[in-house]
Amino acid sequence: MKKRRILNTAFSLALAVAVAAAPSAGCGIELRKAAEISSVGSVERIDKAESASIEKRTSETPKSVEINSESLEKFENENDIFYEPKEESISTLEDSTAYINDSVTVFFSDGATDADRQKIVDSLGGEIVGRVDFMNELEIKITRSDFYEINSLCDELMENDCVEFASCSFAEEVQPDYVPDDPWNFTYWEDNALDSAFPFSNWWIKATDIDKAWDYDEYFSDLKVGIVDSGFDPEHEDLRGRIEFPDNYFQKNNAPSYHGNHVAGIIGATQDNGKGISGIVRDADMICVDWDADEEQGQSWNSEARIMTGFVNAVRAGAKVVNFSLGSSGSLKKGFDRSKIAKDTVARFNSYYIAKMLQRGYDFICCQSAGNGVVRDGITYAIDASNNGTFCPITAENATKAVIGVSPQDIADRIIIVAAAKFNGFNTYEQSPFSNGGSQVSICAPGSKIYSAYYNGDGNEYNDCSYAYLNGTSMAAPIVTGIATLVWSINPSFTGAQVKRFVCALENTKYEVADSSSEYHLPTGTVRMVNAQLAVEAALREIEDYGTLTGHLEWARITPNSFIDFTLTSRDSGTVYRMQTDSDGNFTAKLPAGEYTLNLAGKRKKVIVTSGEISDIGTLRSHNATVDFDAVGIKMKDSVRDILSKLQLY
Incomplete structure (x- = not known):
């Protein structure tokens, strides 16, 4: 059974550690208390004038990153803990967007100490109700306030040198976006399979030329893929040995679900086992996170922080492409479009996580479903995908600028939004009537009548009920996730931005997906169908030169983890490749021919890559003392003193 850890009122940020840190200068300014409002959830009118303080954040100035031994204690590896808001803690804007009215999420600068953070908490008259140590993140409970008061408070907080970013927290009744010799159900693998009126169970494989991409199997390498969804069954006959979790905490909090199984099956169901279906990625290692609130414990609301922490942990566990078949467009109670201020606030909050992970040396792609519209009087209306929450509203214009070294465009280049297509017969396609659309959609993939693994609840007997057809953009997103994983596996040194370009570029698609014929499909225009064969071939052409x-x-200071993060920056294009060594400190990178600057914790070296040749740079040691965030996080739970005893300064 799924269990969620909830902080009680006795929890203090000052944990029992061997080294106490002194507060930093410039921290702990007095903050005005937010005005108290009714304990009943409120509805607020959206006023452009009142939103001025929020809009100004598009010009945020990044703060420098400082790491020192006095701030080591913040990386303790406690389990992530989330605030579980009650109904009275939820208010809504006039457009029905829900937010948490009695908490604020604060991301502290890397140099902030425990004492600094506690001083901020005290100045708010607050209480710590959630934390994510790797992100320097605290959820602080405050006096119940309205949306604009909370955002004004966040503006004040961000004037403090100890605070890198602060935001109001949104809460949504987020729901999954659903409406080889493997036997499948009823298949036809010949090239003319799509020249019929009937959609065979493998039609989505044929429509995207995944079977033709499999012809390049010799070029694919092992690459981990992440799935943030509503639970998985590791014992399903087609998923056994494929499901992994970031750690024991996530494994214990996993509650098997038909939706998680269906998504995982599309991406990585075991090939050539004579059962079920064939997943896109052969021998896939799927890092799975169950994001869903536990209704048995009264948790009916999912915060963006819960979902984003799932993303962080999947990436930290090695996932390069992370699938999010979820969204909140269905929770829109009024009208067909959220307010700009609501979209922009969600975008800044979630883009911060992407930016921070990029800054810390990780590279990845977030692939999210466009959403399945909104129901009005029993009719499903497809609306603009920007209303679907999480990554869907993020653009290069509204993404955060608060993280040094990461631009809003860098963030946007790591996001793929996927709409759903239906097969009309005779090799023609149109957008599924339920599929959200609009300018935020990056690509389209099959999403109607998709056959994949299922979970029938008994956990024991697997039969025809262990597989099922489902409809939804939830089924389209993992198709793109699987294809992106194939593409990236050709060269793990690709950047996330490069992989997105291979997958979504117009020249790498074959079929146009027509506008939906449904009168309730409000977005207009055509989109392109993703094509695995052309995307893979584009990636192969790229590595010819x-x-x-x-x-x-080597580190100048040996940290508990021997994996080393570094960057290679092209002197010609400016492209930044975020890399990591193996456990022995060795690396191999395939890069375009040209000159690069290798940056190892501030020590830079000019290197040259020659087409078709292997160039070895020898050994390079950093000249700065360094801190490995992951390693320190794992080891710090024992005590700071134990960690410091393991570090040797050269």
Whole structure:
């Protein structure tokens, strides 16, 4: 049974550690208390004039990153803990967007100490109700306030040198977006399979040329893929040995679900086992996170922080492409479009997580479903995908600028939004009537009558009920996730931005997906169908002029983890490749021919990559003292003193 850890009122940020840190200068300014409002959830009118303070955040100035031994204690590896708001803690804007009215989410600068953070909490008259240590994130309970008061408070907080970013927290009744020799159900694998009126159970494989992409199997390497969804059954006959979790905490909090199984089956169901279906990625290692609130414990609301922390942990566990078949467009109670201020606030909040992970050396793609519209009087209306929450509203214009070294465009280049297509017969397609659309959609994929693994609840007997057809953009997103994983596996040194370009570029598609014929499909225009064969071939052409760079890197200070993060920046294009060594400090990178700057914790070296050749840079050691965030986070739970005893300064 799923269990959620909830902080009680006795919890204090000052944990029992061996080293106490002094407060930093410039922290702990007095903050005005937010005005108290009714304990009953409120509805607020959206006023453009009142939103001025929020809009100004598009010009945020990034704050520098400082890491020192006095701030080590903040990386304790406690389980992530989330605030579980009650009904009275939820208010709504006039457009029905729900937010938490008695908490604020604060991300502290890397140099902030425990004492600094506690001083901020005290100045708010607040209480710590949630934390994510790796992100330097605290959820602080405050006096119940309205949306604009909370955002004004966040503006004040961000004037503090100890605070990198602060935001109001949104809460949504987020729901999954659903409406080889493997036997499948009723298949036809010949090239003319789509020249019929009937959609075979493998039609989505044929429509996207995944079977033709499999012809390049010799070029694919192992690559982990992440899934943030509503639970998984690791013992399903077609998923056994494929489902992994970031750690024991996520494994214990996993509650098997038909939706998670269906998504996982599309991406990585075991191939050539004579059962069920064939997943897109052969021998896929799927890092799975169950984001869903536990209704048995009265948790009916999902915060964006819960979902985003699932993303963080999947990426930290090695996932390169992370699937999010979820969304909140169905929770829109009034009208067909959320307010700009609501979309922009969600965008800044969630884009911060992407920016921070990029800054810390990770690269990835977030692939989200466009959403399945909104129901009015029993009729499903497809609306603009920007209303679907999480990553869907993020653009290069409204993404955060608060993280040094990461631009809003860098953030947007790591997001793929997927609409759903239906098969009309005779090799023609149109957008599914329920599928959200609009300018935020990056690509389209099959999403109607998709056959994949299922969970029938008994957990024991697997039969015809262990597989099912489902409709939804939830089924389209994992198709793109699987294809992106194939593409990235050709060269793990690709950037997330490159992989998105291979997958979504117009020239790498074959079929146009017509506008939906449904009168209730409000977005207009055509989209393009993703094509695995063309995307893979584009990636292969890209590496024709590539060379191989090898070397050995060492820290000036040995940290508990021997994996080393570094960057290679092209002197020609400015492209930044975020890399990591193996456990012995060695690396191999396939890169376009040209000159690069290798940056190892501030120590820079010019390197040259020659087309078709292997260039070895020898050994490079950093000249700065460094801190490995992951390693310190794992080891710090024992005590700061134990960690410091393991570090050797050269």
